[in-house]
Amino acid sequence: MYDQSKVSELIRFAGVDAGSIVIDVYPGEGDWTRLFSDVVGPEGRVYSFVPAEVADFKNDPVGRMRTLAKEPGRENVEAVSADLVAMPQATQPADVLWLHLFYHDLHTALIQKKGATAADFNRAVHERLKPGGSYVIVDHAAAAGSGTSDTQSLHRIDPASVREEVEAAGFVLDAESTMLANKDDAHSIKVFDPSIKGETDRFVYRFVKP
Template sequence: MKTVLFLKSALATLAVAPLLLSMPAQAQAPSPAVAAAVADKTRPEKDTQQDAIRRPAELIAFANIKPGDVVMDVWPGGGYWSRVFSTLVGPKGKVYAYVPAEITGFKSDPLALAKAIPAEPGHGNVEAISYPAAEQPQSDMFNKVDVVWTFENYHDLYDSFMKGADVNAFNQAVFKRLKPGGYYIIVDHAAVAGTGLKHTEDLHRIDLATVKAEVQKAGFVLDGESSVLAIPGDDHLLKVFDPAVRGKTDRFVLRFKKPSR
């Protein structure tokens, strides 16, 4: 009888194991350093007002960013993430605010915005850089970065204003810049499963499976997936700027790792 019960228990465990492995990782508790960086009183109000929908403490904890790290913030926009990363990595760390050359002509002048961050008190470890999205790194940038981060902008690599940028080459360049064991974090608006790249420009959404396949093709291993920004009720056929869903879109969070060998 004991043997039968043991076999039933073992079979039940084997049946559940694949489900557990496929479940997205949940939010993990931020370290004191991460919590302090997010709670920094010098952060602009325009940044802190977005904390409720961006969940910075949980996301940065998931990204495994720590003091002393070198981080590349892809498409930094107004500098929300660059500032938090700057405070977190501290004087021994470095933040590259990377603006793709293809968007430097925007009316908002993204490169000027990135260049203004290092002049702010406490953010002298930030450096604004710009080059074409598909450009491969020079020898001095190989294996230099601990974390490459892109928040709600991966889909934009496919927009017409990117002038046909080679996304596969972009991912390969990210791979080369990262240290062995480094992380590539992608957060983006979810599209209807199976739609691939169909809605990258009109709805500003991208299919989760497509992103996974593209990044893994560049040599990365999928290391984690978080549901901290998941919104089950989001209509994936609505544009992300639609008032009905703006700030409440279903977003996936992926952590890819560059193999150590």
């Protein structure tokens, strides 16, 4: 997790406010789900969405989110799981869809094992967001011009490819931020390598559904 100033800046950038409906896709340990739950308050709602593609992981991601939803004060959290492309049927229209360090996985064999592609998922997000809703993507940057070639090997993706794919689904780029940029990252090392883990060059995009 980032330091508190960056966490606060990311939440502001995403446009999550009191009363917002947020979908947190592939929530991991649930850190962002908890943060969003605190921000949206009793009038808002947070869907902690675990893709069925990863639901059988040994750490029981669905069970973990169901446990999180039972924590005191988390009545506004709902743990849900479905195939990625079925996300619109498992949630209600949302103000913000949050995708943190996961977009690149849409181009890996693991996530595509049920047939979902990045294009399919982007269309599903477009369907689920309210008009004016925000699709926020944070991910590990790959070298410029590399496209999607490093998604499987390095868990990185070229920001330009993400923009192209998301805009093809009908979204408009509303803002981007360099708050997580790291000019010293050579983009040639796997993101889990100890020399770069937690310090990768990351891009932050906010797309809007017109």
